[in-house]
Every structure is written in C-alpha cells, then in structure tokens.
Amino acid sequence: MISIHSVVFFILTLLLAPILPGVINKVKAFFGGKMGPPVLQLYYDIAKLMRKSATYSQTSSLVTRLAPVVIFFSTLGAGLFVPSFFREASCRFAGDVVLMAYLLGIGRFFMVIAAMDRGSAFEGMGASREVLYSALAEPAFFCGLLVLINETGDLSLSGIFNGLSLELWRQNPAIMLLIAVSWMIVLLTENARIPVDDPNTHLELTMIHEVMILDYSSKDLGLIEYASALKLWLFSSLLVGLIISAGAVPPYLHIPVFLFGILAVAVVIGCVESTIARLRLIHIPKFIVGSGALAIIALILKIAGN
C-alpha cells in the first residue's frame, strides 16, 4: 500500500537531507564571527566526490569496497519507514520500528568492520568507541518508543507518530519531555555531534565517526557523507514528530511547519556545538547512559500511570 503521496515525500526527504549539516555549520560560523561555508556546501561536496575516482589501501579487502554501498542503502531503507512531514511513511507494518533501527544497525556494522579491515590503529579505536556508544544509546531509543507504543497502541512508526497529539503533551508533559530530551541525546550520539564527537576535528586520536571513514575517497565518501546527512534528517524527523505532534498541525501547514521544526533542530545542534566543549572520552558513556535513564524513568512513569 504505497501511495504516490508518500513516495513524493520520501523523495523530498532524500533531496533535502544534505541541507541540515549546512545549516548547523552556518549557525556555528555565526557564533564564531565568521561567514562560514554556503548552506548548500554538502551538495557541492557530494557532487565533487561523485566525479572522482577512488583510492584503496593495499591492505583492504572487499569489505572496504562493499561497506559504503551497504551503508547507503541500509540508511535509505530505514528512511522508508520514518514518517516525515507529519505524513505516513512510504512503508509500514506492525513492528517496523525494529526493522528501521536495525537497518541503521547494519549500516553501522559495516562501517565498523570496514574500519577494522584497513588494520589502522586509529580506525580500530574509532570502531571500538562507536560500538560502545551506540550500544549505550540503543536502550534510550527503544524505551522512548515503548512509551509511545503503549500510549498510541500502534506498532508501526507511522501509526505511532500519527497517533501523537497535543492532548498527550497536556496529559503527560513530564513523560513526553523526558523522551524528547533523551532522544535529543540519542540524536547527538548517533550522528557524531558535540558533546559526544566533534565532526570538525582533525585530530585522529580523538575522533569517533570521522576516523572510521578516513580511508575513503570519491564516490565511497560521497555515499557515506550522504548517508550520514540522511541519518541526521531521519533522527530529526522523529524528534520533530514527537515534539510537534501530527495531530496539532492542520494538513495544509504540514510542509512548512515540519521544515521549520527540522531546521530548528539543526539550529539547536549548532547552538549546542558552539557553546559547550566536547566531553572527555571517559565521561561520554555516563552522558549517554543518562539519556537511557531518562527514557527508563519515562517508561516507569507511564506504567505507573496505567
């Protein structure tokens, strides 16, 4: 039951995704008193990368070549289930939340084994950090979803987000706020943003996400960069869908309000990155586990409320 409508919105999502990093960078440039790169910079970068030819390390195997494609398509696949613009996603079925989360997981798995494939000490360290932090972020994401599933009685992402309304926020402001904050932390973790990771750093020893793609060039890098931007868009979509519930927006305002929401998320990320320093690596797990704790509190409140 794929409607033309949802396909149009999916394509719109794919087209708009690379704008988010551009917005974040503009906000950061503003705080730094600089002009900053154009908002469309990532489009230019990807276009440039797609025209280049790749270089591979001699120590790398098939895994290195395969990973970018897997990362790209698994992220695309996850995107099929995420409702955006307050509409139904392109695909839905009961329990698609699990498929969506683990499609992203497959992408990460390939990124990690590709990083190990090259045998570089830096990439191995980055891979170990990535795996640890994403494992810690997982409970936060799912606990939040459990609350929403319990609330809306639906097991598909589209169903959950269609079922959200202002009424929910009015009845359980604490629960909803806890989930929103915990998902914001999950968003920062999953997308390698400050305070967990620093996307701008050139220091290999401190990197997490960036270090795993150090050896990629050309189309491979273009695919990975695009997939990262799309992943950021997907997580932002979920957050926007949670905070500005679908029921609260009249249908003719869906597109402008959603775009406003998603740009607001980018601006918030930009402000966070401009005003606080990155955490020390030993403190990062506490920060992420904190997000899980918030989600679990939300879940307990919810169950106690029932």
Next chain:
Amino acid sequence: MKNTLLLKNGSSAKLENVPVIEAEGFRKHLTVQIQKGGRLSALFLVPGDSQARLFAIVSHDHTSELEVFSCLCGRKFNALTPILPQAHWFEREIAEIHGIEMVGHPWMKPIRFQPKAGQNVEIIPGATSYFEVKGEEVHEVGVGPVHAGIIEPGHFRFQCHGEKVFHLEIELGYQHRGIERAIPVSQPQKVIRLMETAAGDTSIGHATAYAMNVEALAGLKLSQNAAIIRSVALELERMANHTGDLGALAGDVGFLPTAAYCGRIRGDILNTTGLICGNRFGRGLIRTGGVGYEIDAELKKAILDKLALVEADLRSAINLIWDTPSVVSRFEETGLVSREDAIAAGLVGPAARACGVSIDIRLSHAFAAYGRIKPELALGRQGDVNGRATVRWLEIQDSLCLIRAMLEELSAEKAGCSMPKAELATDSLAVSLAEGWRGEICHVAITDSKGNLKSYKIVDPSFHNWFGLALALRNQEISDFPLCNKSFNLSYCGHDL
C-alpha cells in the same frame, strides 16, 4: 685553578679561564650543583685538536649566575643520566653527534638521526628501536610523522591498554637542518638570519640570545632604547603565541568561540610586530649591537592603540574559557606533571611554572630591559592543562603591562645599531640566556684564535620540555594527547635544529 667560573647572563670569558676538571670530578661537581638547586642549561662537546672538551652550563637562578666548567672527554664517558635525568637528552645528543659511548645511559638512541661527524651514511629518521609493552590486551598506536593537521613532523608511539596510555615515546629529528654546523662556516652577517629561523615562532627569542653573545664577545653595550625595543618585541612574540595556543586549546576540545576569536587576535598581535619592523614574526628587527628599527612617538601611539583593542578582544575571548564549565572540566586534571617530575626532568618556561616551579629568566637572569621593568611571575597551582593555560593567560596580561611600561621609558634618542663590524674576542666563550615564550633559550658561543665563531650551541626550550610531554601522558587517555600536546606546543624544528 679553582674549579668554577661564574658568569653573568650575556657575558664572556677567555676559554683558558674555564676550569677543566677530570671526568669523575666533573660528574661529581655537576651533580652537587644540580642538587643545590642549579639547572643544567647546556651540556655539549667541542671537538679539539687532541681531545674533545665537554662543557656544562649550570644556571643558578637565586644568584643570577651561570656556572661554566668543563672536562676533557675520551671516547667513553660514564653517563650522568642515571643520577641526573636532566642530562638524558643532552647525552643522547653528544653520543649521536660525536660518537662518544655513554656508559650506563638507560635509553641510548639517536635524537636527530644525523650522520656522525665525518661519516656520510644516510640514516632514515625514526628507524630505531622503541620502548615496548607486551601483553595480549596491550596495543600500540603510532602517530606521525605525517599528521592530519598542518603541523611539523614528529613520531609519537603510544603503548596503550584500551584508552589508557602506559607510555608515550617521542621520536623527532625529521626537521634537522644542521643549523649549529652551518654557523661557523657562514659569513658572520648571515648568522642572524639562521637564528631567526632556528624556531620560526621564536625568531625574536633566538635572535636576541645570539645578539647578546656577539655583543658580549665584541664588548658592545646596548643602548637603553634598543634594549626596550627588544623586550617589547619579545613580549609581543609571547602574547601572539600564547593567544594562538589558547585558541587552539579551545579548538581541540571543540569549543568554537574562543578558537575562532583567538586566531584573529593572534593575527592582530603579529601585525603589531609588523608595524615595528615590517615583518609579522619580527625578522630583521634584532641586530647584533642593537635593533634594525626605531620606535618613534607616532609608532608608539599606533602600538598602544592597537594593544588597547587587542586587550579588550582578548579579555572577552579568553575569559570565556574559564566561564564555561565544560571547557574547564576538560582542562582540569588532564596531562598532570608533578612538581618533582618537572624539576627532575629540567622543564623550563610556562610548562615548569604551571607545575609551581619558579623559573623565569627575565627575573632570575635579567637581560634587555627586564632589569628595570620586571615581569610578574605567573605560577600554576597544578601542572595540568588548566595550569598551563592559566599561566599563559596570566603572562599575556602581564606582557600588556610590560609593553606599556617599556614604551613609557623610551627616550627621544636613536636606539641605533652600534655594530656593524666589531671584532670578536679571540679564544673566548660567551653564554646568554633569554626567556622566549616557551621558556629558557640558551646560546653558547666559542671563538677560535682569529675571533671567528668556532662552535655554537643552541638549546631551545623544547629540548628540555619534550620529555615533559611524555610524562604528562602517563596514565592519561590517548584521546587527550592532542590537548596535552597543544598545552605544551613545543617546537619540532627548534629541537631538531
């Protein structure tokens, strides 16, 4: 002959007056002097016709004296390092250049990978044995010599357990250009050019130390104005580098505002140096016997106006560091060096002051205009990244006061350059210390019987401090290495020469 010769900073003595002690007595005397609170500023070998002569320069900070003594050295020398860790790097250097066997040295390997005197074999930098920790859970991480940022080449090898660093070994030498060897064979008027590039960010510091030596050997007296202009330039150099480093420290922890603004302000300070001599790094400003450029009333006003703007910007940009808890929590307890270790390893400059060690050549061995206008000693409470950052910020503020006070003292007469062709004293030794922005710069000049430079020794503060960085990383997280490294910001080329 008594076995000690005490000199003032920037003075010379006849070589025959430098005491020669037999090797065992030399070792004993040096050990006693260091235990009494002296610091080993330089230890170097000068090849002679019959036998090489080993010179030691010990700084006595309390009495403002530099003690010089020497011993004749054969092919073998009982290493001082086991009792005097400060001598560690110096002895490796001597062994590498002159092929002297350092008996009992605990970690003998090359530091610059240069061919031994008289040999012409190509040596690949970095190709040597490294300290290894063995075990199933231990892993080794090698960083460099090619880095991701635009910095100088150096190789860092970490022995890690997970994220924790057991040991860091630093291997340099990729920048070795042979500056010390080039000095005796260069035309005298060109030598100052070499000095200005010994460590590019310390042009004023090294040129000042060199000029002091030549002035001592030629018996020249610096005019008051020239001394002031030198000090002003030295303080500007200190401010510019400290500002750049504080910005880079903020950048390393991902704190954007300070990083962005300090980069610009550093440029403003460099431009102020540029106002004086036309070069942002002060090249051409220091001349033997004086300075190359004057500061008149108009320029003085321009400098003061620029500094007023710089100060306002600096205060708002740098205070942000200590107003932001997330930044302070990154700086505190990161890269700790204890006071005892700092003294034992012979650290100098802000790195030592951060550990609470009071060393400042401007105070202890006053030179240029520092005899009359004294700086405040900036001390840190704890030798961590926060301590080093605090010391730098205090010094920036102090430099502003110093520059203003010094410019007030400028008189109307010309600073001038009294050289240009004075003869150097024959068969003499001159030693000078200067406080560059990284710390103590020690230069020693030795002339031959015709008054030409026969041997010249440069000790950049980085030479003392690189080992301090290795100490700072003990039991730290490997991801904090860039931050620790930046808090020291040592010179690769100043070390490699």
